[in-house]
Structure formats: C-alpha cells, structure tokens
Amino acid sequence: MSTPRKQVILGAYLGGVNHHTAWWHPEAGSQIDFSSFEHTARTAERGKFDFFFLAEGLILRERAGQIFDQDIIGRPDTFGVLAAIASVTEHLGLAGTINATFNEPYELARQFATLDHLSGGRAAWNVVTSFDPFTGQNFRRGGFLDPADRYVRAEETLNAVRALWDSWSADDIVADKASGRFLARPDAGKFEFSGRQFDISGRFTVPRSPQGRPVILQAGVSPQGRDFAAANADAIFSPYGKLPEAADFYRDIKARAVAAGRAADDIKILPSASFVLGDTEAEAIEKYHTIRNEQVTGQTALILLEQIWNRDLSGYDPQGPIPDIEPDPDAPPFIQGRAFIHQDRFATVRRLREVSEAKKLNLRETVIDQFERGPIVGTPAQVAQRIDDFVSGDGSDGFILGSHLVPTGLDEFVDRVVPLLQDRGALRADYTGTTLRDNLGLPALRSATVPVDA
Numbered sequence: 001m002s003t004p005r006k007q008v009i010l011g012a013y014l015g016g017v018n019h020h021t022a023w024w025h026p027e028a029g030s031q032i033d034f035s036s037f038e039h040t041a042r043t044a045e046r047g048k049f050d051f052f053f054l055a056e057g058l059i060l061r062e063r064a065g066q067i068f069d070q071d072i073i074g075r076p077d078t079f080g081v082l083a084a085i086a087s088v089t090e091h092l093g094l095a096g097t098i099n100a101t102f103n104e105p106y107e108l109a110r111q112f113a114t115l116d117h118l119s120g121g122r123a124a125w126n127v128v129t130s131f132d133p134f135t136g137q138n139f140r141r142g143g144f145l146d147p148a149d150r151y152v153r154a155e156e157t158l159n160a161v162r163a164l165w166d167s168w169s170a171d172d173i174v175a176d177k178a179s180g181r182f183l184a185r186p187d188a189g190k191f192e193f194s195g196r197q198f199d200i201s202g203r204f205t206v207p208r209s210p211q212g213r214p215v216i217l218q219a220g221v222s223p224q225g226r227d228f229a230a231a232n233a234d235a236i237f238s239p240y241g242k243l244p245e246a247a248d249f250y251r252d253i254k255a256r257a258v259a260a261g262r263a264a265d266d267i268k269i270l271p272s273a274s275f276v277l278g279d280t281e282a283e284a285i286e287k288y289h290t291i292r293n294e295q296v297t298g299q300t301a302l303i304l305l306e307q308i309w310n311r312d313l314s315g316y317d318p319q320g321p322i323p324d325i326e327p328d329p330d331a332p333p334f335i336q337g338r339a340f341i342h343q344d345r346f347a348t349v350r351r352l353r354e355v356s357e358a359k360k361l362n363l364r365e366t367v368i369d370q371f372e373r374g375p376i377v378g379t380p381a382q383v384a385q386r387i388d389d390f391v392s393g394d395g396s397d398g399f400i401l402g403s404h405l406v407p408t409g410l411d412e413f414v415d416r417v418v419p420l421l422q423d424r425g426a427l428r429a430d431y432t433g434t435t436l437r438d439n440l441g442l443p444a445l446r447s448a449t450v451p452v453d454a
Helices: 034-046 076-084 105-119 133-139 149-163 222-234 245-259 283-294 298-309 343-358 363-370 381-392 408-418 420-425 436-440
Strands: 009-013 052-055 095-097 123-128 173-176 181-184 190-194 199-203 215-219 236-237 268-273 275-277 376-378 398-400
Touching: 009 034, 009 268, 009 408, 034 199, 034 215, 034 398, 052 076, 076 095, 076 105, 076 275, 095 105, 095 215, 095 436, 105 123, 105 149, 105 199, 123 149, 123 436, 133 408, 149 190, 149 222, 199 275, 222 245, 222 381, 245 268, 275 283, 275 381, 283 376, 298 363, 343 363, 376 381, 381 398, 381 420
Parallel strands: 009 052, 009 398, 052 095, 095 123, 123 215, 215 236, 236 268, 268 398, 275 376
Antiparallel strands: 173 181, 190 199
C-alpha cells in the first residue's frame, strides 16, 4: 500500500503597515477597514486555505518616545474582526492572537468558545505572552510579571481555559419530552481551578463548542518556548523557512511532543512566508528585487538596526558602513513595542559586520540582505514545487502566507499556484471536514453539544 501524499497546510495572514508591506503601492488598501479583512479571507477560502490568521497589537509602537511612523495606526479588536469574517465564510478557520498575560481565563474561554459556536467549529487561539512594562502600561500592570514567569502564567492560563471548556460535556444538554424544552444537567458548566496565578470557581456560561476545544497555536524558539508549544499547541509557528534549519526545528518539536506523551503528528509546524510570482524566473527575480528595495528605505534600515543597537542611529548614512559603535543593552529601550527576536545583540552585530564586509554591502544593503523573510520567488510552477518539496521533505507541515500588497496580493497565489498544488495532489480540491480541527488533520476532540432524549 502506498503512503498517502503529505498535504500542504495553508494559512493566510494580513499584516499591518511595516517594512514588509507596500503601503505606498497605488493598489494598496486600508489595513484596518473590514473590506480588506473580508477580501483576504474570501480569497483564502476560495483557495481552500485552512485558516485566516490575525495578529494583535496591544499598544502603539514607539521610537524614542514618539509614535512609530512606519507602523499601523490602529488595530481593531481581534474577536470583532473574526466574528465578522465568520459571517462571510463557511469553511475557513479563524485564528486570533490573544495575549495570555493581560487577559483572564474566564473571558478567554468564553470569547473563543463563542467564536467556535458562531463559526461552526472554526476557532483557533494563538497564545502569546508579554512581560514588558511598555505593553503593560495599557493594562495598569507595567512590569508586574517577571520575564521568567511568562510561560508559567501562559501554561496556567491555558490549563484554566481548557478546564472551563471541559466543564460542559456532550450530554450536558438534554431534551425533556414532557416540557418540550432543552435542559442543562445540574452540574453542567461547574468548574474549579487553583494554581499560582489563578484561584477561580463558578459556572461557565457557554456549552461545549463544536470542536470541543478550539485549536491552539503558539510560537516558541527558546527551549522553554519549544517545550511549552510541544506539550500544549496543536500548531507552532516556525521561524525557519530554509533547510536544513527548518528540518532540524521540525524534528526537535516533533520529538518534544512525543516526549510529552503526544503523537508526533498531533502538532503541525508552520513557518510564515511571502511570495513573488513572474511569468519567467528572471521576471520574478527582477520583481522581487524591485519590491525588496522599495520596502527597505534608508530610514527603515536605520530603524531596524536601532532595535539591535538600542541607540539612536539617525546620524548614520544608510549608504555608508555598518555603525562602528557597540549596542547599549542597558539603556532604556529605544524602540518600544516590536518583538525582539535577536537573542544576543553583540553576536548579531558581529554577524552583520561580517556579512557587510564579505559581500561588500553598505548599511542599507546589509539590512536588505539580512532582514528579509525569505520569500518564495519564481514562476507559479516553481513556487508550487518549492512549497510541495519543502513540506514533503519535512521542513514543515505547511506555510502561513502573506503578501506585500494588502488586500489583493493573495489573489495571484490562489489563481496561479493553488491549481498547480492541487494538480500535484498536495492540496485538497475541496474542504472535507466540518471543523478547523478536521481540516488540519488533528485528533478529534469534538464533543459537540447535541441534544439527546432524556
């Protein structure tokens, strides 16, 4: 018997204004108008994508105490947007990034269970954490959480939320023949949870949702983050889009999942990626270079380096060399509100200088070379093959795709690449499951509240 062909999981994201987004493009639309969210979601569903992913911004980013002028101004509430998308789609999963540090388990459980009901079983929670005082000031909790405790709170939050979801079972609502009404069993929704972060008890108000539990997404690169994701997540965002690092990460997460008592396929690995298409490879490469050079202006290059140096670098020439001064990690944060992904500032600076010298690149050229997300560039056939080869080679289980052009950039991928993936047998021709968990090929946890005779 032949082994079934590995299917490519596809998610779609709509990013805010940043150096990856061509906000100046004449065809670019609003980053916060619902029509942009709706167009992207409808396009993704037309392409048989698994889910739509929405990031979260809890505070406006700042540079030197001023609002970041290359960022999105305004971020709609995640649940409102996803609930609205649920009404204009039928199969597409709805994944929202919601912070575990600044939200309480009861509200989180109720909001995601409600979204799962409204969408017919398509909800997913991307669990993120925060500890920095800058973000915390919007919640009157600035700096209250020690960085070492962020995953402690996240895991306890997730466990509490799951306890609430599980407080209703499949048979907690019954049909009473005498009265003709549906009634809840006496203990339905009762919960009690006690830990270091929470000591709560009561009765949960939302019956068991179609998936039983919404899908859990997470991103973790550190050993602590990897362990948390491997033990708790249904899917994890991978920061690696190139082999062999991607394959190493894939094997590591799967092994950690098995060590946590799960099956290796119980967790999916999904890097983010963008794409650039052309009728020929040369045309695609030329288009890619044009987009890349427009995305990273001299000012953008300096700002990206300021996050590493933690210094004001505005006096440096983007066409000149990499700054010769060292980072200042002990100074107050110069850039606030951007996720810092460089674990060692000094090692990162050394690498940038080495790349600049080896490739004879100036400051801006070095940033362009080192800060790209690694878009998949080529003809539609080449892009389809690279995605299929990457996934079938266990670099990942799929990709979360975005475009530099909002909201219409995904259309080209759906029109030109998706049919080729389907022809290869790597992507479904149509949805086969009724929930997001079904479509992702995750273990069935569905204990939907289906009334039965008393």
